[in-house]
Amino acid sequence: MYSKTVMDHFRKPRNVGVIEGASGVGEVGNPLCGDMMTIYLQVKNERIDDIKFQTFGCGAAIAVSSMLTEMAKGKTIEEAKNISNKDVADALEGLPKNKLHCSNLGADALHIAIKDYESKKAKKAIPEQEKNEPQTSHGGEKCYCPYCDAELESGEAQCKSCQLSSIEDHRSSNKKEGVQ
Protein backbone atom coordinates (compact mmCIF):
# COMPACT_ATOMS: atom_id res chain seq x y z
CA MET A 1 0.00 0.00 0.00
CA TYR A 2 2.77 2.46 0.94
CA SER A 3 6.01 3.14 -0.93
CA LYS A 4 9.35 2.04 0.51
CA THR A 5 10.20 5.66 1.35
CA VAL A 6 6.95 6.13 3.27
CA MET A 7 7.60 2.96 5.26
CA ASP A 8 11.19 4.02 5.94
CA HIS A 9 10.08 7.37 7.36
CA PHE A 10 7.25 5.70 9.28
CA ARG A 11 9.60 3.15 10.84
CA LYS A 12 12.38 5.64 11.56
CA PRO A 13 10.74 9.04 11.82
CA ARG A 14 13.27 11.90 11.75
CA ASN A 15 13.07 14.97 13.96
CA VAL A 16 10.43 13.77 16.42
CA GLY A 17 9.92 15.98 19.43
CA VAL A 18 9.25 19.41 20.83
CA ILE A 19 11.44 22.54 20.74
CA GLU A 20 11.04 24.46 23.98
CA GLY A 21 10.85 28.20 23.29
CA ALA A 22 10.49 27.58 19.55
CA SER A 23 10.71 30.51 17.13
CA GLY A 24 7.47 29.34 15.55
CA VAL A 25 4.82 26.69 16.15
CA GLY A 26 2.27 25.38 13.67
CA GLU A 27 -0.51 23.09 14.70
CA VAL A 28 -3.03 21.64 12.28
CA GLY A 29 -5.45 18.85 12.44
CA ASN A 30 -8.90 17.61 12.60
CA PRO A 31 -9.53 14.61 14.78
CA LEU A 32 -12.54 13.89 12.56
CA CYS A 33 -10.10 12.74 9.90
CA GLY A 34 -7.93 11.20 12.55
CA ASP A 35 -4.79 13.27 12.10
CA MET A 36 -3.17 16.02 14.16
CA MET A 37 0.25 17.51 13.60
CA THR A 38 2.45 20.09 15.36
CA ILE A 39 5.60 21.56 13.83
CA TYR A 40 8.21 23.44 15.90
CA LEU A 41 10.78 25.73 14.26
CA GLN A 42 14.03 27.11 15.58
CA VAL A 43 15.11 29.91 13.25
CA LYS A 44 18.59 31.47 13.16
CA ASN A 45 19.52 34.19 10.66
CA GLU A 46 16.33 33.58 8.68
CA ARG A 47 17.28 29.91 8.28
CA ILE A 48 15.53 26.90 9.81
CA ASP A 49 18.22 25.76 12.19
CA ASP A 50 16.15 23.06 13.82
CA ILE A 51 12.69 21.61 13.24
CA LYS A 52 10.71 19.03 15.18
CA PHE A 53 7.29 17.47 14.92
CA GLN A 54 4.63 15.60 16.84
CA THR A 55 1.93 13.69 14.99
CA PHE A 56 -1.14 11.69 15.89
CA GLY A 57 -2.10 9.85 12.77
CA CYS A 58 -1.74 7.05 10.31
CA GLY A 59 1.45 5.76 8.74
CA ALA A 60 1.22 8.35 5.95
CA ALA A 61 0.77 11.24 8.39
CA ILE A 62 3.87 10.23 10.35
CA ALA A 63 5.93 9.73 7.18
CA VAL A 64 4.78 13.10 5.80
CA SER A 65 5.80 14.87 9.03
CA SER A 66 9.18 13.19 9.02
CA MET A 67 9.88 13.90 5.34
CA LEU A 68 8.68 17.48 5.65
CA THR A 69 11.05 18.21 8.53
CA GLU A 70 13.93 16.71 6.53
CA MET A 71 13.05 18.89 3.55
CA ALA A 72 12.69 22.09 5.58
CA LYS A 73 15.74 21.68 7.79
CA GLY A 74 18.53 24.08 6.80
CA LYS A 75 16.37 25.97 4.32
CA THR A 76 15.84 29.71 4.55
CA ILE A 77 12.38 30.85 5.56
CA GLU A 78 11.73 32.03 2.00
CA GLU A 79 12.79 28.65 0.60
CA ALA A 80 10.70 26.76 3.13
CA LYS A 81 7.63 28.77 2.15
CA ASN A 82 7.86 27.19 -1.28
CA ILE A 83 7.63 23.61 -0.01
CA SER A 84 4.27 22.42 -1.26
CA ASN A 85 2.04 19.50 -0.42
CA LYS A 86 2.93 17.96 -3.73
CA ASP A 87 6.68 18.29 -3.05
CA VAL A 88 6.29 16.25 0.13
CA ALA A 89 4.12 13.60 -1.53
CA ASP A 90 6.57 13.38 -4.45
CA ALA A 91 9.56 13.04 -2.13
CA LEU A 92 7.74 10.12 -0.50
CA GLU A 93 7.35 8.50 -3.94
CA GLY A 94 3.63 9.13 -3.83
CA LEU A 95 0.84 8.44 -1.38
CA PRO A 96 -2.34 6.41 -1.86
CA LYS A 97 -5.15 8.65 -3.14
CA ASN A 98 -7.11 8.49 0.09
CA LYS A 99 -4.03 9.54 2.06
CA LEU A 100 -3.11 12.60 0.02
CA HIS A 101 -4.79 14.84 2.59
CA CYS A 102 -2.00 13.87 5.01
CA SER A 103 0.53 15.66 2.83
CA ASN A 104 -1.69 18.75 2.88
CA LEU A 105 -1.61 18.57 6.65
CA GLY A 106 2.20 18.59 6.66
CA ALA A 107 2.77 21.61 4.44
CA ASP A 108 -0.03 23.49 6.21
CA ALA A 109 1.59 22.91 9.60
CA LEU A 110 4.93 24.17 8.27
CA HIS A 111 3.41 27.28 6.72
CA ILE A 112 1.51 28.10 9.89
CA ALA A 113 4.68 27.67 11.93
CA ILE A 114 6.45 30.09 9.57
CA LYS A 115 3.60 32.59 9.92
CA ASP A 116 3.80 32.24 13.69
CA TYR A 117 7.55 32.93 13.51
CA GLU A 118 7.07 35.96 11.28
CA SER A 119 4.36 37.48 13.44
CA LYS A 120 6.51 36.97 16.53
CA LYS A 121 9.44 38.57 14.71
CA ALA A 122 7.33 41.54 13.70
CA LYS A 123 6.53 41.80 17.40
CA LYS A 124 2.91 42.14 16.57
CA ALA A 125 0.80 42.58 19.63
CA ILE A 126 -0.45 39.05 20.01
CA PRO A 127 -2.90 38.71 22.86
CA GLU A 128 -1.51 36.64 25.72
CA GLN A 129 -4.09 33.89 25.23
CA GLU A 130 -3.27 33.45 21.55
CA LYS A 131 0.43 33.27 22.28
CA ASN A 132 -0.07 30.25 24.45
CA GLU A 133 -2.34 28.54 22.00
CA PRO A 134 -0.69 27.50 18.77
CA GLN A 135 -2.74 28.41 15.73
CA THR A 136 -5.01 25.76 14.41
CA SER A 137 -6.10 25.46 10.86
CA HIS A 138 -8.78 23.36 9.34
CA GLY A 139 -7.77 24.20 5.81
CA GLY A 140 -6.36 21.64 3.48
CA GLU A 141 -7.53 18.48 5.16
CA LYS A 142 -10.70 17.53 3.41
CA CYS A 143 -12.83 14.70 4.69
CA TYR A 144 -14.95 12.51 2.48
CA CYS A 145 -18.19 10.67 3.01
CA PRO A 146 -17.39 7.00 3.71
CA TYR A 147 -20.36 5.91 1.61
CA CYS A 148 -20.23 7.98 -1.57
CA ASP A 149 -16.90 9.86 -1.37
CA ALA A 150 -18.62 13.26 -1.49
CA GLU A 151 -16.65 16.01 0.21
CA LEU A 152 -17.81 16.65 3.76
CA GLU A 153 -18.27 19.80 5.73
CA SER A 154 -16.32 19.61 8.95
CA GLY A 155 -18.11 17.81 11.75
CA GLU A 156 -20.20 15.55 9.58
CA ALA A 157 -19.73 11.81 9.81
CA GLN A 158 -21.38 11.23 6.45
CA CYS A 159 -22.89 13.38 3.71
CA LYS A 160 -26.49 14.51 3.97
CA SER A 161 -27.79 12.28 1.22
CA CYS A 162 -26.23 9.23 2.87
CA GLN A 163 -27.69 9.89 6.32
CA LEU A 164 -30.40 7.48 7.39
CA SER A 165 -33.16 8.93 9.52
CA SER A 166 -32.95 8.47 13.24
CA ILE A 167 -35.99 7.53 15.29
CA GLU A 168 -36.33 11.20 16.21
CA ASP A 169 -36.48 12.29 12.54
CA HIS A 170 -38.89 9.50 11.92
CA ARG A 171 -41.19 10.64 14.73
CA SER A 172 -41.14 14.25 13.60
CA SER A 173 -41.86 13.27 10.00
CA ASN A 174 -44.73 11.16 11.28
CA LYS A 175 -46.08 14.17 13.09
CA LYS A 176 -45.81 16.26 9.96
CA GLU A 177 -47.62 13.68 7.90
CA GLY A 178 -50.18 13.14 10.61
CA VAL A 179 -49.32 9.46 11.01
CA GLN A 180 -49.87 7.65 14.37
Add this chain to the structure above:
Amino acid sequence: MNIINLDHMSANPLLPEVQDAMIEALKSNHGNPSSQHKLGDMAANALEKARESVARLLNSNSPKEVVFTSGGTESINHAIKGVALAKAEKGKHIVTSNIEHNAVLRTLRRLKMMDYHVTSVPVDNTGRVNPLDVAKAIQDDTVLVSIMHSNNEIGTIQPIEEIAKITKEKKVLLHTDAVDSVGVIPMDVQKLGVDLLSFASNTFYGPSGAGGLYIRKGVAVWPLLDGGVQENNKRAGTENLIGIIGTGVAADLALRDMDKRIAHAKKLKGLLLRELPNYVTEYILNGHPELSLPHLASISIKYVEGESVVLMLDDENIAVSTRSACAAGALQASHVLLSIGRDFADAQGTLVITFGVDNGEKDVTTFLSALREAVKTLREISPLYPKAAHA
Protein backbone atom coordinates in the same frame (compact mmCIF):
# COMPACT_ATOMS: atom_id res chain seq x y z
CA MET B 1 7.34 -16.77 7.37
CA ASN B 2 5.59 -17.42 10.64
CA ILE B 3 2.81 -14.86 10.98
CA ILE B 4 0.64 -14.72 14.08
CA ASN B 5 -2.87 -14.21 12.81
CA LEU B 6 -4.98 -12.26 15.30
CA ASP B 7 -7.23 -11.02 12.49
CA HIS B 8 -9.45 -14.02 11.86
CA MET B 9 -12.38 -11.71 11.26
CA SER B 10 -10.76 -10.57 8.00
CA ALA B 11 -9.74 -14.02 6.79
CA ASN B 12 -9.80 -17.48 8.29
CA PRO B 13 -7.48 -20.20 7.03
CA LEU B 14 -9.13 -23.24 5.40
CA LEU B 15 -9.12 -26.21 7.77
CA PRO B 16 -7.19 -29.23 6.40
CA GLU B 17 -10.39 -31.29 6.11
CA VAL B 18 -11.99 -28.48 4.09
CA GLN B 19 -8.92 -28.21 1.86
CA ASP B 20 -8.93 -31.97 1.26
CA ALA B 21 -12.60 -32.02 0.30
CA MET B 22 -12.18 -29.06 -2.04
CA ILE B 23 -9.04 -30.44 -3.68
CA GLU B 24 -10.75 -33.76 -4.23
CA ALA B 25 -13.72 -31.96 -5.75
CA LEU B 26 -11.41 -29.88 -7.95
CA LYS B 27 -9.74 -33.00 -9.28
CA SER B 28 -12.94 -34.95 -9.81
CA ASN B 29 -14.88 -34.66 -13.02
CA HIS B 30 -18.05 -33.34 -11.50
CA GLY B 31 -20.87 -32.26 -13.75
CA ASN B 32 -23.46 -29.54 -13.55
CA PRO B 33 -26.01 -30.19 -10.78
CA SER B 34 -28.81 -29.24 -13.20
CA SER B 35 -27.89 -31.97 -15.73
CA GLN B 36 -29.97 -35.14 -16.10
CA HIS B 37 -27.05 -37.55 -16.44
CA LYS B 38 -24.85 -39.37 -13.95
CA LEU B 39 -22.23 -36.61 -13.80
CA GLY B 40 -25.01 -34.15 -13.05
CA ASP B 41 -26.44 -36.45 -10.39
CA MET B 42 -23.07 -36.69 -8.68
CA ALA B 43 -22.80 -32.93 -8.56
CA ALA B 44 -26.39 -32.53 -7.38
CA ASN B 45 -25.79 -35.06 -4.60
CA ALA B 46 -22.70 -33.19 -3.41
CA LEU B 47 -24.66 -29.92 -3.52
CA GLU B 48 -27.55 -31.28 -1.47
CA LYS B 49 -25.21 -32.93 1.03
CA ALA B 50 -23.61 -29.54 1.69
CA ARG B 51 -27.05 -27.94 1.97
CA GLU B 52 -28.02 -30.48 4.62
CA SER B 53 -24.83 -29.72 6.57
CA VAL B 54 -25.60 -25.99 6.57
CA ALA B 55 -29.24 -26.62 7.51
CA ARG B 56 -28.01 -28.61 10.53
CA LEU B 57 -25.62 -25.81 11.52
CA LEU B 58 -28.51 -23.32 11.45
CA ASN B 59 -31.05 -25.82 12.85
CA SER B 60 -33.26 -25.02 9.90
CA ASN B 61 -36.45 -27.00 9.40
CA SER B 62 -35.48 -28.02 5.90
CA PRO B 63 -32.40 -27.81 3.67
CA LYS B 64 -34.68 -26.14 1.12
CA GLU B 65 -34.53 -23.02 3.27
CA VAL B 66 -30.79 -22.65 2.51
CA VAL B 67 -29.74 -20.75 -0.64
CA PHE B 68 -26.05 -20.78 -1.53
CA THR B 69 -24.57 -17.43 -2.62
CA SER B 70 -21.17 -15.86 -3.22
CA GLY B 71 -20.90 -14.88 0.45
CA GLY B 72 -22.12 -12.52 3.13
CA THR B 73 -22.40 -9.41 1.00
CA GLU B 74 -24.50 -11.07 -1.69
CA SER B 75 -26.71 -12.73 0.93
CA ILE B 76 -27.37 -9.40 2.64
CA ASN B 77 -28.08 -7.64 -0.66
CA HIS B 78 -30.35 -10.51 -1.65
CA ALA B 79 -32.28 -10.45 1.61
CA ILE B 80 -32.83 -6.70 1.77
CA LYS B 81 -33.33 -5.87 -1.91
CA GLY B 82 -35.22 -9.12 -2.46
CA VAL B 83 -37.76 -8.34 0.28
CA ALA B 84 -37.94 -4.67 -0.67
CA LEU B 85 -38.81 -5.52 -4.28
CA ALA B 86 -41.19 -8.34 -3.38
CA LYS B 87 -43.06 -6.16 -0.89
CA ALA B 88 -42.91 -2.84 -2.76
CA GLU B 89 -46.67 -2.68 -3.08
CA LYS B 90 -47.19 -3.14 0.64
CA GLY B 91 -44.72 -0.45 1.62
CA LYS B 92 -41.28 1.02 1.23
CA HIS B 93 -40.06 1.46 4.79
CA ILE B 94 -37.21 -0.50 6.34
CA VAL B 95 -35.87 -0.41 9.91
CA THR B 96 -32.21 -1.03 10.73
CA SER B 97 -29.65 -0.11 13.40
CA ASN B 98 -26.87 2.47 13.59
CA ILE B 99 -24.08 -0.11 13.74
CA GLU B 100 -24.74 -2.34 10.73
CA HIS B 101 -22.05 -3.47 8.34
CA ASN B 102 -21.61 -1.49 5.13
CA ALA B 103 -23.22 -4.34 3.18
CA VAL B 104 -26.46 -3.46 4.96
CA LEU B 105 -25.95 0.31 5.13
CA ARG B 106 -25.00 0.74 1.50
CA THR B 107 -27.77 -1.58 0.31
CA LEU B 108 -30.23 0.61 2.20
CA ARG B 109 -28.68 3.76 0.76
CA ARG B 110 -29.15 2.31 -2.70
CA LEU B 111 -32.80 1.64 -1.93
CA LYS B 112 -33.15 5.23 -0.72
CA MET B 113 -32.36 6.28 -4.28
CA MET B 114 -35.43 4.31 -5.32
CA ASP B 115 -37.84 6.05 -2.94
CA TYR B 116 -37.54 3.64 -0.07
CA HIS B 117 -37.13 5.20 3.35
CA VAL B 118 -35.14 3.87 6.24
CA THR B 119 -35.23 4.38 10.00
CA SER B 120 -32.09 3.58 11.92
CA VAL B 121 -32.36 2.77 15.63
CA PRO B 122 -29.59 3.69 18.09
CA VAL B 123 -27.58 1.36 20.32
CA ASP B 124 -26.53 1.78 23.95
CA ASN B 125 -22.90 2.20 24.93
CA THR B 126 -22.36 -1.55 24.85
CA GLY B 127 -23.67 -1.65 21.28
CA ARG B 128 -27.04 -3.26 22.05
CA VAL B 129 -30.25 -2.34 20.27
CA ASN B 130 -33.28 -1.85 22.49
CA PRO B 131 -36.09 -3.98 21.01
CA LEU B 132 -38.59 -1.32 22.12
CA ASP B 133 -36.88 1.16 19.78
CA VAL B 134 -37.43 -1.28 16.93
CA ALA B 135 -41.11 -1.56 17.89
CA LYS B 136 -41.39 2.25 17.91
CA ALA B 137 -39.72 2.56 14.53
CA ILE B 138 -42.08 0.12 12.77
CA GLN B 139 -44.88 1.89 10.93
CA ASP B 140 -47.75 0.87 8.66
CA ASP B 141 -45.64 0.69 5.52
CA THR B 142 -42.67 -1.10 7.13
CA VAL B 143 -41.83 -4.26 5.22
CA LEU B 144 -38.53 -5.33 6.74
CA VAL B 145 -36.39 -5.02 9.86
CA SER B 146 -32.70 -5.79 9.36
CA ILE B 147 -30.59 -5.97 12.53
CA MET B 148 -27.23 -7.71 12.70
CA HIS B 149 -26.79 -10.76 14.91
CA SER B 150 -23.33 -9.76 16.12
CA ASN B 151 -21.14 -6.80 15.33
CA ASN B 152 -17.90 -7.23 13.41
CA GLU B 153 -16.09 -4.36 15.19
CA ILE B 154 -17.13 -4.71 18.82
CA GLY B 155 -18.56 -8.23 18.98
CA THR B 156 -21.83 -7.29 20.70
CA ILE B 157 -24.65 -9.79 20.17
CA GLN B 158 -28.13 -8.35 19.58
CA PRO B 159 -31.40 -9.45 21.19
CA ILE B 160 -32.67 -10.92 17.91
CA GLU B 161 -35.09 -13.31 19.63
CA GLU B 162 -36.90 -10.43 21.32
CA ILE B 163 -36.90 -8.36 18.15
CA ALA B 164 -38.37 -11.33 16.28
CA LYS B 165 -41.32 -11.44 18.67
CA ILE B 166 -42.04 -7.82 17.78
CA THR B 167 -41.70 -8.25 14.03
CA LYS B 168 -43.87 -11.36 14.14
CA GLU B 169 -46.59 -9.52 16.03
CA LYS B 170 -46.41 -6.56 13.64
CA LYS B 171 -46.28 -8.86 10.61
CA VAL B 172 -42.99 -7.43 9.36
CA LEU B 173 -40.18 -9.59 8.02
CA LEU B 174 -36.92 -9.83 9.99
CA HIS B 175 -33.49 -10.30 8.43
CA THR B 176 -30.35 -10.70 10.49
CA ASP B 177 -26.82 -10.30 9.20
CA ALA B 178 -25.27 -13.22 11.06
CA VAL B 179 -22.08 -13.24 9.01
CA ASP B 180 -19.88 -13.00 12.10
CA SER B 181 -21.93 -15.40 14.22
CA VAL B 182 -22.77 -18.44 12.10
CA GLY B 183 -20.31 -21.23 12.81
CA VAL B 184 -18.80 -19.29 15.73
CA ILE B 185 -21.60 -19.43 18.29
CA PRO B 186 -24.66 -21.68 18.41
CA MET B 187 -27.27 -20.69 15.87
CA ASP B 188 -30.88 -21.82 15.80
CA VAL B 189 -33.06 -20.05 13.23
CA GLN B 190 -36.21 -21.59 14.68
CA LYS B 191 -35.51 -20.42 18.20
CA LEU B 192 -34.38 -17.01 16.92
CA GLY B 193 -37.56 -16.61 14.90
CA VAL B 194 -35.92 -14.79 11.99
CA ASP B 195 -37.28 -14.90 8.45
CA LEU B 196 -33.96 -14.37 6.72
CA LEU B 197 -30.39 -14.85 7.88
CA SER B 198 -27.13 -14.17 6.03
CA PHE B 199 -23.91 -16.09 6.59
CA ALA B 200 -20.45 -16.44 5.08
CA SER B 201 -18.47 -19.69 4.87
CA ASN B 202 -15.10 -18.18 5.69
CA THR B 203 -16.33 -17.23 9.16
CA PHE B 204 -16.23 -20.96 10.02
CA TYR B 205 -13.04 -21.83 8.14
CA GLY B 206 -14.74 -22.50 4.83
CA PRO B 207 -13.73 -20.81 1.58
CA SER B 208 -14.24 -17.11 0.92
CA GLY B 209 -16.48 -16.35 -2.05
CA ALA B 210 -19.07 -18.72 -0.62
CA GLY B 211 -21.90 -18.30 1.82
CA GLY B 212 -25.62 -18.36 1.91
CA LEU B 213 -28.97 -17.00 2.85
CA TYR B 214 -31.53 -18.74 5.02
CA ILE B 215 -35.02 -17.95 3.76
CA ARG B 216 -37.82 -19.27 5.96
CA LYS B 217 -40.29 -21.41 3.99
CA GLY B 218 -43.05 -19.28 2.53
CA VAL B 219 -41.19 -15.96 2.63
CA ALA B 220 -41.33 -14.26 -0.78
CA VAL B 221 -38.00 -12.80 -1.86
CA TRP B 222 -37.09 -11.62 -5.32
CA PRO B 223 -33.85 -13.04 -6.67
CA LEU B 224 -30.90 -10.70 -7.18
CA LEU B 225 -29.77 -12.76 -10.15
CA ASP B 226 -32.21 -13.90 -12.81
CA GLY B 227 -31.52 -16.75 -15.20
CA GLY B 228 -31.81 -20.49 -14.62
CA VAL B 229 -33.77 -22.31 -11.97
CA GLN B 230 -30.84 -23.14 -9.69
CA GLU B 231 -31.17 -22.92 -5.91
CA ASN B 232 -34.86 -23.66 -5.95
CA ASN B 233 -35.41 -20.73 -8.33
CA LYS B 234 -33.99 -18.28 -5.79
CA ARG B 235 -30.51 -17.68 -7.18
CA ALA B 236 -29.75 -18.22 -10.85
CA GLY B 237 -26.35 -19.27 -12.15
CA THR B 238 -24.39 -22.51 -12.11
CA GLU B 239 -23.45 -23.25 -8.53
CA ASN B 240 -19.96 -22.70 -7.13
CA LEU B 241 -19.79 -26.40 -6.33
CA ILE B 242 -16.19 -26.45 -5.05
CA GLY B 243 -16.91 -23.60 -2.65
CA ILE B 244 -20.21 -25.16 -1.59
CA ILE B 245 -18.54 -28.53 -0.92
CA GLY B 246 -15.97 -26.72 1.25
CA THR B 247 -18.80 -24.89 3.00
CA GLY B 248 -20.56 -28.17 3.82
CA VAL B 249 -17.46 -29.76 5.34
CA ALA B 250 -16.65 -26.59 7.28
CA ALA B 251 -20.24 -26.49 8.59
CA ASP B 252 -19.99 -30.10 9.82
CA LEU B 253 -16.73 -29.32 11.61
CA ALA B 254 -18.10 -26.10 13.10
CA LEU B 255 -21.05 -27.94 14.58
CA ARG B 256 -18.86 -30.80 15.86
CA ASP B 257 -16.15 -28.56 17.37
CA MET B 258 -18.15 -25.51 18.41
CA ASP B 259 -17.93 -26.00 22.18
CA LYS B 260 -14.22 -26.70 21.95
CA ARG B 261 -13.57 -23.65 19.77
CA ILE B 262 -15.59 -21.36 22.02
CA ALA B 263 -13.72 -22.59 25.11
CA HIS B 264 -10.38 -22.08 23.30
CA ALA B 265 -11.31 -18.55 22.17
CA LYS B 266 -12.60 -17.60 25.63
CA LYS B 267 -9.36 -18.78 27.20
CA LEU B 268 -7.26 -16.62 24.85
CA LYS B 269 -9.53 -13.58 25.13
CA GLY B 270 -9.55 -13.95 28.91
CA LEU B 271 -5.77 -14.08 28.99
CA LEU B 272 -5.53 -11.02 26.74
CA LEU B 273 -7.90 -8.93 28.83
CA ARG B 274 -6.33 -10.03 32.11
CA GLU B 275 -2.78 -9.28 30.98
CA LEU B 276 -3.48 -6.13 28.95
CA PRO B 277 -3.23 -3.69 31.91
CA ASN B 278 0.30 -4.99 32.55
CA TYR B 279 1.36 -3.91 29.07
CA VAL B 280 -0.70 -0.87 28.10
CA THR B 281 -2.27 1.91 30.12
CA GLU B 282 -5.24 4.09 29.21
CA TYR B 283 -7.49 2.11 26.94
CA ILE B 284 -11.19 1.38 26.65
CA LEU B 285 -12.71 -2.05 26.00
CA ASN B 286 -15.54 -1.82 23.48
CA GLY B 287 -18.66 -3.91 23.29
CA HIS B 288 -20.80 -5.78 25.78
CA PRO B 289 -18.81 -7.46 28.58
CA GLU B 290 -20.80 -10.73 28.31
CA LEU B 291 -23.14 -10.70 25.33
CA SER B 292 -20.29 -10.68 22.86
CA LEU B 293 -18.50 -12.90 20.36
CA PRO B 294 -16.12 -15.15 22.32
CA HIS B 295 -13.19 -14.69 19.95
CA LEU B 296 -13.28 -10.91 19.48
CA ALA B 297 -11.74 -8.15 21.58
CA SER B 298 -12.08 -4.49 20.61
CA ILE B 299 -9.71 -2.09 22.35
CA SER B 300 -9.50 1.70 21.92
CA ILE B 301 -6.00 2.76 22.89
CA LYS B 302 -5.71 6.43 23.74
CA TYR B 303 -3.31 8.88 22.04
CA VAL B 304 -2.37 6.52 19.18
CA GLU B 305 -3.89 5.89 15.78
CA GLY B 306 -4.84 2.34 14.82
CA GLU B 307 -3.29 2.07 11.38
CA SER B 308 0.11 3.01 12.77
CA VAL B 309 -0.21 0.28 15.40
CA VAL B 310 -1.23 -2.25 12.73
CA LEU B 311 1.80 -1.35 10.58
CA MET B 312 4.18 -1.61 13.54
CA LEU B 313 2.77 -4.97 14.61
CA ASP B 314 2.98 -6.13 11.01
CA ASP B 315 6.73 -5.46 11.15
CA GLU B 316 6.75 -7.99 14.02
CA ASN B 317 4.73 -10.45 11.89
CA ILE B 318 1.57 -10.02 13.91
CA ALA B 319 -1.69 -9.40 12.03
CA VAL B 320 -4.43 -7.39 13.73
CA SER B 321 -7.17 -5.16 12.40
CA THR B 322 -8.12 -1.59 13.11
CA ARG B 323 -11.88 -1.25 12.77
CA SER B 324 -12.98 -3.69 10.06
CA ALA B 325 -10.68 -4.45 7.17
CA CYS B 326 -13.38 -3.28 4.77
CA ALA B 327 -13.44 0.10 6.49
CA ALA B 328 -9.68 0.55 6.46
CA GLY B 329 -9.83 2.35 3.12
CA ALA B 330 -12.28 4.95 4.38
CA LEU B 331 -10.81 7.84 6.31
CA GLN B 332 -13.76 8.28 8.58
CA ALA B 333 -13.91 7.17 12.16
CA SER B 334 -15.99 4.03 12.47
CA HIS B 335 -19.74 4.66 12.68
CA VAL B 336 -19.97 1.73 15.07
CA LEU B 337 -17.50 3.21 17.56
CA LEU B 338 -19.05 6.67 17.32
CA SER B 339 -22.48 5.10 17.94
CA ILE B 340 -21.33 3.56 21.23
CA GLY B 341 -19.94 6.89 22.38
CA ARG B 342 -16.25 6.78 21.51
CA ASP B 343 -14.93 10.20 20.46
CA PHE B 344 -13.13 10.60 17.14
CA ALA B 345 -9.63 10.30 18.55
CA ASP B 346 -10.38 7.22 20.66
CA ALA B 347 -12.19 5.60 17.74
CA GLN B 348 -9.06 6.08 15.62
CA GLY B 349 -6.98 4.15 18.15
CA THR B 350 -9.14 1.05 18.03
CA LEU B 351 -7.76 -2.41 17.43
CA VAL B 352 -9.91 -5.44 16.72
CA ILE B 353 -8.31 -8.72 17.77
CA THR B 354 -9.99 -11.92 16.63
CA PHE B 355 -8.67 -15.31 17.74
CA GLY B 356 -8.88 -18.56 15.84
CA VAL B 357 -8.18 -22.26 16.18
CA ASP B 358 -4.56 -21.73 15.10
CA ASN B 359 -3.73 -19.38 18.00
CA GLY B 360 -2.13 -20.34 21.29
CA GLU B 361 -1.39 -18.59 24.58
CA LYS B 362 2.10 -17.73 23.39
CA ASP B 363 0.55 -15.64 20.60
CA VAL B 364 -1.21 -13.50 23.18
CA THR B 365 1.95 -12.70 25.12
CA THR B 366 3.96 -12.10 21.92
CA PHE B 367 1.25 -9.70 20.77
CA LEU B 368 1.14 -7.89 24.10
CA SER B 369 4.91 -7.34 24.16
CA ALA B 370 4.88 -5.98 20.61
CA LEU B 371 1.85 -3.84 21.36
CA ARG B 372 3.56 -2.31 24.39
CA GLU B 373 6.51 -1.22 22.21
CA ALA B 374 4.31 0.12 19.39
CA VAL B 375 2.14 2.15 21.76
CA LYS B 376 5.19 3.51 23.56
CA THR B 377 6.82 4.61 20.29
CA LEU B 378 3.64 6.16 18.90
CA ARG B 379 2.79 7.98 22.10
CA GLU B 380 6.24 9.54 22.06
CA ILE B 381 5.36 10.98 18.64
CA SER B 382 1.78 11.91 19.52
CA PRO B 383 0.89 15.52 20.35
CA LEU B 384 -2.20 14.23 22.15
CA TYR B 385 -0.24 12.33 24.78
CA PRO B 386 -0.10 14.58 27.83
CA LYS B 387 3.53 14.00 28.71
CA ALA B 388 3.57 16.09 31.86
CA ALA B 389 0.86 13.90 33.35
CA HIS B 390 2.89 10.78 32.59
CA ALA B 391 6.35 12.00 33.57
